[in-house]
Amino acid sequence: MSQATAPSPAGQRPAAAPAVIELRQVSRWYGNVVAVNDVSMTIGPGVTGLLGPNGAGKSTLLHMMAGFLAPSGGTATLNGTQIWRHHDVYRSIGLVPEREGVYGFLTGWQFVLSSARLHKLPNPEDAALKALATVDMEAAKDRKVETYSKGMRQRVKVAAALVHEPQVLLLDEPFNGMDPRQRLHLMDLIRAMGAQGKTILFSSHILEEVERVAQQIEVLVAGRHAASGDFREIRRRMTDRPHLFVIKSSDDRKLAAALIADGSSGAVALTPGGLEVQAIDFRRFTWLLPRVARDHGVRVWQVAPADEDLESVFSYLITRST
């Protein structure tokens, strides 16, 4: 596989100033359903991950940033220019939608070349070749898109979005359907482009995916902006939240009494399924539990997190932000 390299200015366009997308109190609703609720954020140069569970409103927010959806309230701007109904912004924006959006009857080459021509680039063939090389699709470029795997389609969409070397790249769940090798390649490419000062935003519901690529993370839960910060900050806030564990041991009652005596446990409940413990101080609790068990002669059979799914983590973040 070729090393991922971000496209560099090669006579297509002069280097542009850093691009900034700004959302101010943006909301979007469909009838009585609120998809995005009063979100304000600024997306600047570098890689930003838009993290949230499925149905959180990530695609809706991304579509408003891409000018494909009118905000019901608030404003979405690119460098101060309103994005909605302003088609000139696409000179600066590259968009990789989650939905297929690729003409199956065209070859990969024809698809990317059409993108270059629609942008009226001075040398569309060279730009298309370069974009295909960037996503490692030169070998398959003459095959029809309908014969591509999902990962290949995703890459050819990325090539079409990169062909005009945009200052802003918006990617909606870009790693879906990619195999691990393709995923790593795209991650390298996104990181390289971010390092060049381009403004890149991608959405994902997988924390590890976002953590590996993005310096900045914006968390969206139930249409609300739940958290913002670099991945260390987000990880810390996720780690420091109260954790719920189910513990099975040789003497649940004795263990419960010992744990509640320490301040790291907020609530302890004896249930038929075992001992449910809410740990307020995660680090102290994980340090304390084996010691308490040993000191009281209790054998611990199982310690299982009861709320480690992303929904629980995100729910905690949203309750903290309110």
Next chain:
Amino acid sequence: MNTVIAGITYRALLGRRRIWMLILLPAVLIGLAILLRSIDSADHRSVVLLMQNFAIGMMLPLLGLIAGTGVIAPEIDDGTITHLLSKPISRPVIVRTKFAVAVSLLALFAAVPTFVAAWLMVGFEADIAVGFAVGALAGGIAYAALFLALGVVTRHAVTIGITYALVWEGLVGNFVPGARRFSIQQWAQSVTDWLSTSERIDVETTLAFSLPALAIVTVVGVVWAGTRLSRFSFTGDE
């Protein structure tokens, strides 16, 4: 007019099964013309009946529906329109290009076969062939604009289009004389009547009414489609 968009649109329409729908009806029309000519029944009356009832009355609206909606509605349905909408091209230009493609297809698959069929039966007599061909083209332009606009505005464009063409123009028009004044078919036939010297052609609307009506439907359809595409929300809601 954008040649890249036009090229993609032609390939989308002609490279799939839809091309057989575009070919089938003109082939039937020309087949019937050959049949009538071979059994010596190709008089003015038969020609006019075939052209009015089949070429203009059935083939033209159905082809208009296939071409008018086909140039844009499938792309909106499957999301491929994103490829065009995410480019620095004004949305009315996208619509005008798609409209031009639909009109060119209707010229090729409706107006030309109409001319050929009429010519096979009566040659250039009474300018029947030219009259029906130009009438089919005029009607085709209006149908293309109307159905293109429907394709942008609603996901039920085909259902609404068929209802208009077959129920309103075909059924209601037969029983309610006033309804015929608001029929693209009738306007197309008044163009035919104006160009042909045949006395067999009966029309319900005058040319003075039909020409402005055709122009208004065409302009309003294209402008409306352009405006709606400019406000098009990707999720389909606005």
